[in-house]
Amino acid sequence: MTDIESISLFTEELVRVKTGKSLSDIEREVLRESLSGKTYSQIASELDYSRDYISQNVAPKLWKLLSIILKEKISKNNCRSVLERKIIIYQGSRKETTKTALINLNTIKDSEKLDINDCKLLDGRVPMGSPYYIERAEELICYLEINKPGGFLRIKGPRQMGKTSLLMRIIAYATKQQYKTVRLSLQRVDSTVSKDINKFLRWFCANATRKLQLESKLNEYWDEDIGSIESCTFYFQDYLLSIIDSPIVLAIDEVDYIFQFPEIANDLLSMLNSWYGEAKEVKLWQKLRIVLVKSTEAYIRMNINKSPFNMGIAIDLSPFTLEQTQELAQRYQIELLPAEQKKLMRLVGGHPYLINTTFYQIKCNHTSLESLIETATTDTGIYSDHLHRHLQNLQQYPELKKAFEQVLRAVTPVELEQALAFKLKSMGLVVQLEGNLVIPSCDLYRRYFYDVLIDM
Template sequence: MLQFPDGPVPLESKFYIERPPIEALTCQELCKPGSVIRIQAPRKMGKSSLLIRILAFARSKEFHTVHIDLQRADEEIFTTLERFLRWFCYTISRQLDLVPLLDQYWDDEIGSKISCTFYLQERILANLTEPVVIALNEVNRLFEYPTIAKEFLPLLRSWYEEAKQVDILKLMRLVVVHSTEIYVPLNINQSPFNVGLPIKLPEFTLNQVKDLALRHELDSEWCESSDLADLVTLVGGHPYRIRMALMYLQQGGMTIQHLLDEAATLSGIYQYHLRELLDILQAHPKLLTAFTQLVHTEGSIALDPILTYKLESMGLAKLDGNRARLSCQLYERFFKTQLFPTASQETQVISLTNHHRVQQLERENLELQQLVNVDSLTQVANRRYFDHSLTRAWQQLSQQQEPLSLILCDIDFFKTYNDTYGHQAGDTCLQKVARIISQCAQRPTDLVARYGGEEFTILLPNTGATGASQVAQVIQKEMQMLSLPSAPAQTRQFSSVYGDKSSSLLDGERFIVAPEEIPPSQHPSSGVSSPSVTLSFGVASVVPSSIDCPEALVMAADRALYESKARGRNRITLSSEFHFGI
């Protein structure tokens, strides 16, 4: 039975194509005590399909197996690190048919990470006679909760390193699987993604595509024809794109010529995939500018390293050393018509007589787009582009019924800062703050914008209140680490306020702080200076609907921001009206 290429390829399916030597390498590594395998690739490249076969091999060796898919975890699991680690240990216990005894091993005095380690060693591994393979799938979801990611991922790394000396940890093998659309920049020396065996899934070769076509029962002569080679030239060897095409061809409702002609249009078989990429690019002015340069360049081009990495992680670009090139002709054809349809038509005429002039016009067009959409001082999106992106995200997520979060943040006492140090220093401060915010919101769908003056916005699609609040916390901590000297006679408070009852979130725990309980040294009237510039935050989260409007989300975040300032600044306040996903 023909399978729609959505989701992992079942173990018994004939449509799984091996990519030597990957399968052999992973099986060999799995037999090593205390090993770690990390599988990373863009979406729909076959990560979960490979994981299924790794676990099957482990069971054939009579290893115990645990499969933890983070996409299946409720959002409340990610509320605090302790909540997440207890869920992690409980899930392992249940899958291994061990009675969970978390309370016997959990000790607040030593913290949740050490408690989790003791539980793993003394309750899980000590009761096993054979190795156990713990597979963590969709780890990319963890990056939506940076405070947890920055604690849990180094914990995995520490287990891997300790396994070299601690015999009990040698029983454990870890398989970490994630998409390359990374959410926050992690310290590479503390992340588990720089240890163990790295597996980067390549695209199919032409011979592998021929093999897959034969398994789809397509004519063997056609599989050797130039038509199949033309298909690979157009869409590359990406497993999902190839299988989509072969499925339609096998069903007989479409000829290869019709498929090739329509593939790069909004009526072709890849329309949803292309629309999704287009939405992501249009929500990111800098990424869009870099990608447009790539589309209109023959061969490869040197781009900003971070933007190059993002384009590669989305599957839009491939690397030739430090230079980037388009991953396939499908993207070139589609985006040339969708990003600049008029310019594209004119190009076809002008290029016949003056190719260099066309390239100059394209560069000028990119510069004009940069001026229209990007704030010239901070190099993040401007208010105009934010308003446009908010409306588009609202419409899209309203159809998908997924959450949309908005963070409004404001530099505390910025007027005093300007008056004290001068406007040039004030501009430098704005640039540094914008850089920190951008570093903490790096998903392709996230948008950082300068809302006006010293106020910034962070638009977070597919993110609930908990995830958005944690992003705000990371920004707050990064600002403290920046230690940008504040103006004299300013006071800060270092708690995070939640809701209209002043319920605070510190280290993920909710508690109540009454205004009269604020220590005098932290009270706004005390006149005590804070060591560094701080931000106040307002957070709002909602599932968009036709009942509300985007402006209501902005107003809710603005009221939360006002409450943060009214209660002493340097706070994170969640809207009491829009707080979906808390």
Template sequence: MKFEEAFEIVDKAVRAEAGRHLNDVELMVLRGSCEGLTYDEMAQKSGYGVNYLKGDAGHKFWKLLSKALGEQVGKRNFQAALERAKGRFSVAGAESVQSAEALGTEKPDQDFYVERPPIEHNCCEEIKRPGALIRIKAPAKMGKTSLIGKILACADQQGYQTVLFNFLQAKEGSLKDLDNFLLWFCTNVGRRLQQDSNPEDYWNDSFSSTFSSNDKCTFYFEEHLLPKIDCPLVLALDNVDRVFEYPEEVRVNFFSLLRSWHEQAKNIEPWKKLRLVLAYSTEVYMPLNLNQSPFNVGLPTELPEFTTEQIKDLSKRRGLDWEEAKITKLMDMVGGHPYLVHKALIYMKNYPNAGLDNKLDKLDEFLQEAPTEAGLYDDVLREHLLILEQDKELAAAMKEVVDATEPVRLDWQKLFKLDSMGLLRLKENDVEPRCKLYRLYFQEHLKDI
């Protein structure tokens, strides 16, 4: 059974049982299951943890679907169960939902990209410079990947070669050993440039005994990749902060390697062809030699939240054309958080009449449910909650923030971790919840710790 058909049946069954549509994670588990993916493969594609997908989100999804269909359903037998349920839950005509966008679950594409001047202009000008290094730092789901897409589109217009590399797609074992990590890195970049050179030649016995891992990686770029390219190469590394979590040998050497390439690219051929874009979610609080770090050079770029005018323009493009009063209501709950705003507007456009209480305005009902398990943000909130539940000190810090009536001061490590999750708003040296949604949800779910 194809995903589109399975989705129609499952979404209608869940609506009948739970009074809501599939959330992001449920949709991803269903799609992955239809494609025959394992939970490990789903985790690599999505960025979610495999334990979260299998032990929490997946378990709850199959339990809900079992209840909705009236029989025991799991990853192995769900297709047969859906075949039996076709007559009861098939969807036709105008009610049919054919895409994830109808649920507000798609990643915003470039047609709905919201510019935050002068960021895009500055980045597109910077990428033209030999030795350019653009650093994009922002919490999760603030639009880093979308901005990278914008920068790469500018590079394409200049006739440059581009490679986008997302470290969330890296296999767990690839990041734990420096030699294997750099070989894996070189192999992937070479393949994406469709070059037939074999980086393993630089990792053979004669090279291994003479040169360091960084040397071998550098030689591969200098002697094979860059000389074969007759134009600049933009290498964009998304979610590079994943490397922060791995052994010191890997992170220190890899980041010093990027810094050395950046320095060489200023005036040495063929390195002048190379331009780097690094995207990450947190401050770099690990010890790095100032002269070997790529995080204190280049063009620093931080992404602000959307303004009222930007959300008004986006609502028009989504076909809503909201007046300012509605935008103010939405921002009172989620602020100008790009992902939360996009998700709300998509849902409101596609389900203008959904809901069980006709006495409430649709937006009011949406906002009333937003910080609850019945709301559209349930999957996002539960993912954050799971992370906090695995770190009691971090959970206690978040509880202190949401329970306080004024901004509070946290120790720097907890502040960095919570900020990278996108849960905080900085007020000079103090912090408060990023938005009302987070305050209400975590006040309820952290009250007993």
């Protein structure tokens, strides 16, 4: 029987030779774990993804790809037996090695290679291993911070700026350092739980325990007489941090979701702030590394003078530079003339999601950049969903709408009240210059919102 490492190596090379592309990191891990006989639940737990994402998204696409390549139905149940048989075929005899099979793979004629179109519109996070992920200078800072005892990261930016994609890579890096990782999304908290601090913190501890694959001992540590915040703190200190030898990276995504429950948010963030303070003096707390991820669009509902975010290292994600946009174009195998590059940057201002959407349409739907620019501000244009979300926010907050209208009417930078300038910038709608002087972030916003808000 061929070992799992050899089967994996053979399969990865088979995919590369047949398609000219490589398996993504997560596809590679799902393949290896499936070959070892693990269930989707076990795989999801080890990779820190939901079971549904593995079983309904990653795995089906992987088995479909291998079925097309091998011209035989592949599933989780039969992948090992089929791939072992294919290795024997490419070896030519049982006496030859897997290395020989890999060499023979490279003799496949170009006419036998598959033309598999893997174009995917990246409407959210960029998967691990995707060629369309552009590394940011901030990543090194993130890796250095979670290596520090008691490290604390705050990743922020408007929606679709790449926060969750960066978080995924921080977690992957932590895993390679053999750290334990706990990733919690506050968007998954039930409304009944998020309105009660005691229920919320019990949810918080229960999910952290489950992610760490430990036995829940909530009832042993929860004490109504000292309160839920102290109970949660002692649970982490006396149980989770004490029983695990390695550092623990606690990543909390969608933090802004809890802002709609101000009292809960203040209690949670005050508790985390106290943990950050403990790490400066107590060695045990230095094992905990915290990463908070939030959308700055949530600031439109907040009093900025009472912002609770003042802990650790702040990572404020910014739009792509021209060089990063050029790099992404190359990965899409798109050639843009210098004049076209300038047009694109002027249109979307380097917004990662809008740049990816543009390149997807050009590459996979064979659309010209010129035609995309012409229809950019229409309700049938490729950016319509993105624009409608911003419009809905502006309509809900008349003071922001009025301030943005003032910016749109002007031909020179406009000075706004500090809070308004801050909130419009947090939404990604304006670029803030010196002081409180602002201009629209890009031509797309200027054209669309001028037509919708002013010309109506």
